Amino acid sequence: MQALRTAATGMAAQQMNVEVISNNIANMNTVGFKKQRAEFQDLLYQTIAQAGAQSSDQGTIVPTGIQVGAGVKTGSVYRIATQGAMTATGNKFDLGISGRGYFQVLTPSGDTAYTRAGNFSTNDQGQLVTQDGYQVQPAISIPLDATDVTISQSGQVQVTQPGNPVPSVVGQLELASFTNEGGLSLQGSNLLKETAASGPPTTGTPGTQGFGNLMQGYTEASNVDPVTEITALIVAQRAYEMNSKVISTADNMLGVANQVKS
Amino acid sequence: MDNALYVGLSRQMVLKREMDIVANNIANADTTGFKFESLMTKEVPGPPAFTLQGPRPIKFVGADGVARDFGQGGLRRTDTPLDLAIEGQGFFKVTTKAGERYTRDGRFRTDDTGRVTDQKGDPLADEGGGEITIDPTKPGEISISPDGVVSQGTERIGKIGVFNFPSLGALEKTGDNLYQNASNQQATPATDAKIRQGMLESSNVNPILQITKMIEVSRAYEQVTQMMSSEADLSRNSVARLGRLQ
Numbered sequence: 001m002q003a004l005r006t007a008a009t010g011m012a013a014q015q016m017n018v019e020v021i022s023n024n025i026a027n028m029n030t031v032g033f034k035k036q037r038a039e040f041q042d043l044l045y046q047t048i049a050q051a052g053a054q055s056s057d058q059g060t061i062v063p064t065g066i067q068v069g070a071g072v073k074t075g076s077v078y079r080i081a082t083q084g085a086m087t088a089t090g091n092k093f094d095l096g097i098s099g100r101g102y103f104q105v106l107t108p109s110g111d112t113a114y115t116r117a118g119n120f121s122t123n124d125q126g127q128l129v130t131q132d133g134y135q136v137q138p139a140i141s142i143p144l145d146a147t148d149v150t151i152s153q154s155g156q157v158q159v160t161q162p163g164n165p166v167p168s169v170v171g172q173l174e175l176a177s178f179t180n181e182g183g184l185s186l187q188g189s190n191l192l193k194e195t196a197a198s199g200p201p202t203t204g205t206p207g208t209q210g211f212g213n214l215m216q217g218y219t220e221a222s223n224v225d226p227v228t229e230i231t232a233l234i235v236a237q238r239a240y241e242m243n244s245k246v247i248s249t250a251d252n253m254l255g256v257a258n259q260v261k262s
Numbered sequence: 263m264d265n266a267l268y269v270g271l272s273r274q275m276v277l278k279r280e281m282d283i284v285a286n287n288i289a290n291a292d293t294t295g296f297k298f299e300s301l302m303t304k305e306v307p308g309p310p311a312f313t314l315q316g317p318r319p320i321k322f323v324g325a326d327g328v329a330r331d332f333g334q335g336g337l338r339r340t341d342t343p344l345d346l347a348i349e350g351q352g353f354f355k356v357t358t359k360a361g362e363r364y365t366r367d368g369r370f371r372t373d374d375t376g377r378v379t380d381q382k383g384d385p386l387a388d389e390g391g392g393e394i395t396i397d398p399t400k401p402g403e404i405s406i407s408p409d410g411v412v413s414q415g416t417e418r419i420g421k422i423g424v425f426n427f428p429s430l431g432a433l434e435k436t437g438d439n440l441y442q443n444a445s446n447q448q449a450t451p452a453t454d455a456k457i458r459q460g461m462l463e464s465s466n467v468n469p470i471l472q473i474t475k476m477i478e479v480s481r482a483y484e485q486v487t488q489m490m491s492s493e494a495d496l497s498r499n500s501v502a503r504l505g506r507l508q
Contacts, residue, residue, distance in 0.1 A: 001278065003285035010289030017292070039369055039381055040293040042286070044437040049327065052432045052445035061445065064302075064327035064431040068279060069286035072293055075381040075438065078371065080342050100398065179376045179398050197383075199374030202399065210399035239292050242469055246285045249480045253281060256487045257274070260494075 002068065003250040009071030010243035013040055016074050017236040024224045025233075032116030032190055033222035034081050035229075041075040081181040084116075084223040086215060092149050093120045093128065096220045099212020101175030104137040104203070105130055105191060112137060114176055114201070117190035119219050128157075132189055140171035153213040155206040175211045176201035265320050270490040272322035276303055277483045279325055284476045287467045295335065295366035295439050296465035298472070302326040332430050335366075335466035337458060343404045344370040344378065347461040352424040352452030353441065355387040356380050360436075362387075364425065364449070366463055367439035372396055378412075382438060389423035389451065408456040426452035 020038040027033040051065030086096045095103070095118030102114035113134070120136060123129045128140040142149055146159040148167075155173035178184060183197030194201060206214045280301045290296040304326035307319055337347045346368030348354070353364035356379075363384075370386055373379045378386045378394045385393040394412055396404060402415020410422035427433065432445035443449065 002282040003278075006282060006285035006289050010285075010291075013289070014292070040290070041367070041381065041438045042290050042293055042296060042435065045435045047434065048325070050444065051327075051434055061432075062327070063429070064329060065434065065444075066279075066301075066325050066328050067299075067435055068282050068328075069290070069299075069435065069437075071286060071289040078369070078381075080340075082342065177398060180372045180374050182371050183374060197374055209401055235292060238469070239288075242288050242291065242473065245473065246288050246476060249476050250281060250285065253278070253480055253483045256484050260487055260491060 001250050001254055002070070004247055006069070006071040007243045007246035007250065009043060009073065010246070011240055013038075013072045013074055014236050014240040014243065016077075018233065018240075020077055021229050021233050021236060025226070025229050028222055028224045028226060028229075030117075030190065030222050031119050031219045032084065033224065034079050034084075034116070035222070035224045037078050037080060039075045039078055040072050043070040043073050045069050079182050079184070079186070080223065082223050084220040086218040087221045088217060089119075089219055090217055091119075092151075092216060093122065094118060094217055094219045095120060095151060095173075096215040096218035097175065097206070097212045098215055098220075101177050101204075101206065101211045102192065102201075104174065104176050104201075106135045106137050107191070108134070111193065112176075112201075113187060113191040113193055114184065115190050115192065116220055118214075130190075136173070138171065138174055140173065142170065151214060151216040153207050153215070155214050173206065173214065174203050175206050176203045177210055178202075266493045267490055269320060269322055270486045270493070272306070272324065273486045274483065276301070276323050276325055277479050277486070281476070281479050281483075283328065284472055284479060287472050288469070288476075291465055291467040291469055291472070293367075293439065293465050294369060294462050296467065297330050297332050297335075297366070298465070298467045299328045299330050300475075302329050327431075330430070330433075331466060333466050335463040337461045338464055339461050341460045343460065344372070345460055345462050346370060346406065346422070347458045347463040348424060348452075348455050349458055350452070350455035352426045352455030353449075355391070355423055355425055355449070356384045356440070357387055357391070357393075358382070358384045358440070361442070363436065363440040363442055364433065365440050368457075368462060372398075387423050388420045391423070392420075394420040394422065406457055406459040408458070410457050422457060424452040424455045424457065425449040426455070 017038045020036050024035045045067040048066040053062045055062050105113045107113050120128050122142050126142040126144050128136045140157050148160040150158045157171045158167040159170050160167045179199040183195055184192040185195050187193050204211045283299050283301050287298045303323050305321040306324040307321050356363050370378050376395045388394050406412050412420045428447055433441040434444040436442045
């Protein structure tokens, strides 16, 4: 019976939905996290009677056909890259991007990864690194004796050193942007990688056309809205229940058919 | 007496198909832009299988067609710039490799070249059938007006086409939330449809209606099976009695 399999696709889709929603909720407080959405599409249809087929020699046509659908599938899990709110942290190495763009990070494998999580630190050599110790590109080294660090909206890093009242420039941060941000692949640890779908990165100075501004002392909060997620969770749970109801009803019908006496 | 069995069987087949359709509606209760369907039945006159009681015609039941309710689904706010919902009658057009397809599912995005596409990467058509491309290096947010004009910042970059058909019954579903125009009718620009940016059209499946329908189908199936059992009992009994008389 098709209804059994159709309802099973419905349950599988809702299960996927709950998994995506729970990941969003789990990352509600993850810096730079972007929420995801499971997107459903209907499956193929079995055409039993074709609409528009000739129904007589006089040229009359069948107004509506008979098509029976096979259920639902997850078309994609789409990452929604809208801006998250800025949270003031007061930490001088925390950078929030207001607008488009990603920080570039050199991973241990030598590839460049991209991130919106600007909660950076310095390592033992004074280099600007992520929470995992991966170097931010282009490399920025903060002199160990620096008393103050200022990062401008356009990404210029200036330090004040003892005995020199004039701040000196030690580097310039750059951002990368993609034509299709949704096409980036998620790597965990707040990192993303370039794919064929995202297109190649374009790098540029923060604050110039097509790139956002940097905000020192802020981090970008996740764009997860708890109320929306909880509502979606309730909908998913009820939809799951309904599909299981279909399975038990279809099973009941089959049971009835099996009881027919011959 | 065999007639009743065959009529019952035709009813069982129709109910089974109806159950399949209800199951598909429920599975898609959360699918953006989905339109629910219901089975229409018709009487199918046929010659009686057992003619001893006179040539009285009997009527079987058969599937006549699937009625699709194109009623408006509820709009829900997502605040994602390329989520679009159509309010009123009309369809977006996407150009797939297999030809033109129509959809009410407005979850669009851009691909690696900046074209506005659907989930499968097929480009959304503008009013003339061309594509709409967004240049991310240009300043300004994307805004889409109710009549479909797409602007980036203050610059107009295209107009999304919304199309309608004289007869929606001739549209065929091809899966992936897409419809195919199966007849030779022409798509015309929709006049009374409005595009809502940052919103999506929910499935118009009414869960209560579908569950009720499912209970109905299930009980009707039991009833007709009961009837067939009684008929079988009747013929078995009569054969046994006739045997005793001899």
